[in-house]
Amino acid sequence: MMKKVREFDNILDECLERVIKGETVEVCLADYPDYAAELEPLLRTALDTREAAAIEPRPEFRDKARYQFQAALREMEPEKSRGFFSWQPRWVTVVAIVVVLLLAGSGTVVAASNSLPGEFLYPVKMATEAVQLVFTPSALGKAELYARLADKRIDEIIRMAEKGKVKQVERATERLNSHLIAMAALDIPGGEELLEAEIATFEAAPAPAPVEEAPLAAVEEESVIAAPRAAGPPEDVGPNERARLRGLLSRHAVENWNALLAAWEAAPESLRAALEQALEVAAAGYEQALRNLE
Amino acid sequence: MQDEESLIRRAQQRDPMALTQLYEENFDKIYRYIVLKIGDRTEAEDMTQQVFLNALKSISSYRWKGMPFSSWLYRIAHNQVVDYYRKKSKRATVPLDESIKAGDDDPQRTAERVVEIEELALATKKLTGAQQEVISLRFAAELSVAEVAKAMGKSVGAVKALQHSAIAALRRVMAVGTG
Incomplete structure (x- = not known):
């Protein structure tokens, strides 16, 4: 029964x-x-x-609710980057910093910097990057570092896609997203100065002075661990520094987007959705980070 | 297609794109679930909004355990409904037919729809709590039996049995109502 x-x-x-x-x-x-x-x-x-x-919400209500949700989203503080250390007990953080500092310049850390997700030395690479962030107190320095980390993640996405590893592409995309969100949330001083300087330049001369761009590659990997900088008085970020960073970031955004697009075009069907997600994250993330520098 | 776990992880990092995607995917279903539970469209609008604002505030505390994200939202919605009934005795409510009129421009269609929703909302109140939950999740939120089972913490077989008894009970209640 x-x-x-x-x-x-x-x-x-x-x-x-x-x-x-x-x-x-x-x-x-x-x-x-x-x-x-x-x-x-x-x-x-x-x-x-x-x-x-199967009733539909009223269109006016739907619009109002969407607007309020987006307003609440804008008011939210972006989550601090949940990097390597945020998941670890305090003693792990201390030990990791000491070990990475001891290994700085050694073959292990250099080898780790070229490792890929899933490889034995990749956690060392993550720890090294986390230590670099800890010892980069200025917002401008952090922004440059996040830009370099984003380049690395995009390189990893492309190389993992070439190996056909969908999960690793998705994980690297999440890390890319964290870097770009963290960069967009930085409080970089100099925005008002920049605006005033731009107005002054506009009023004083018909053609604004060209902004000198220091190549990012020149400062990258000078040493695997950046020398610890003493936390000093508030950083003096002039309008040119801010504009330089913005120019640099927009160039990297275009280059990275094109590289991802080329990877997407060459990818088999099984990888396309993951790479589309990476393209979407890169487009929105760089846009937010650039807006933060306006 | 990106998996839900990774979408939620991005949402927990307060990524606006991921949060907006979760909102758009679930908004209508949460609204229907609440309307069927309380039978009051105006109140349901405010409560639906509140569900998503509450979810936004507490998303960092969400822990992925292989359950669909929507089941977490339905739990928040369910708590809102419980709160609503707790407070209901202390204040006047908008009659269902008054609130429905605002939502549809076609009087003929509105008249038909009012009867159906009113009947349904009243009829479901005669069912047991578990039967009501199955009807709301299965027919208003349009979840599959497997999803309802996860959301309610029951086996698929138990939900199928509940679905059967709930539909049969609804049929009896509605037959008495129209007879």
């Missing part, structure tokens, strides 16, 4: 799914003639229930 009831529960659910997907009630009843008399009224009631419940 119990078995029969369970069988009927299954048949009812199967028919319900089929009818929801577009089959007629009659077709399903024809497949189960022994149960048809009991099934039909239940299916009709279920369909009536589903139809009655």
Whole structure:
């Protein structure tokens, strides 16, 4: 008896799914003639229930709610980058910093800097980057560092895609997203000065002075660990520094986007969704980071 | 297609794109779930908004355990509904038919729809708590049986049995109502 009831529960659910997907009630009843008399009224009631419940929110309400949700989103403080150390107990942080400092300049750290996700030395690479962030107190320095880390993540995404590793592409994309969000959340001084300087330049001369761009590659990997900088007075970020960073970042955004696009074009179908996600994250992340420098 | 776990991880980092995607994917379903639970469209609008604002505030505390993200939202919505009924006795409520009128421009269609929703909302109140939950999740939120099972912490077989008894009970209640 119990078995029969369970069988009927299954048949009812199967028919319900089929009818929801577009089959007629009659077709399903024809497949189960022994149960048809009991099934039909239940299916009709279920369909009536589903139809009655399928109300749409009013468009005005939908717009208002969406606006309020987006406003609440804008008011939220971006989450501090949940980097390597945020998941570890304090003693692990201390030990990791000491070990990385001791290894600085050694072959291990240099080798780790070229490692890829999933490789033995990759956690050393992550720890090294986290230590670099700890010893980069200024917002401008952090922004440059995040820009370099984003370049590394994009390189990893492309290399992992070449190896056909979808999961690793997704993980590297998440790390890329964290870097870009963290960069967009930095409080980099000099924005008002820049605006004033731009107005002054505009009023004083028809052509603004060209902004000198220091190549990012020149400062990258000078040493694997950046020398610890003493936390001094508030950084003096002139408008040119800010504009230099903005120019640099926009150049990297374009180059990285093109590299990802080329990887997407060359990728097999199985990798395309993951690379599309990376393209989406890069486009939105760089846009937010650049807006933060306006 | 990016998996939900990675989408949620991005949302927990307060990534606006990921949060907006979760919002858009679940908004209508949460709204329907609440309307069917309380039978009051105006109140349901405020409560739906509140569900998403609450979710936004507490998303960092969400822990991925292989359950669909929507089941967490339905739990927040369910708590809102419980709160609503707790406070209901202390204040006047907007009658269902009054609130529905605002939502549809076609009077003929509105009249039909009002009867259906009113009937349904009243009829579901006659069911047991578990039956009500299955009807709301299965037909308003449009979850599959497997998703309902995860959201309610029951086996698939138990949900199928509940679905059967709930539909049969609804049919009886509605037949009495129209008879």
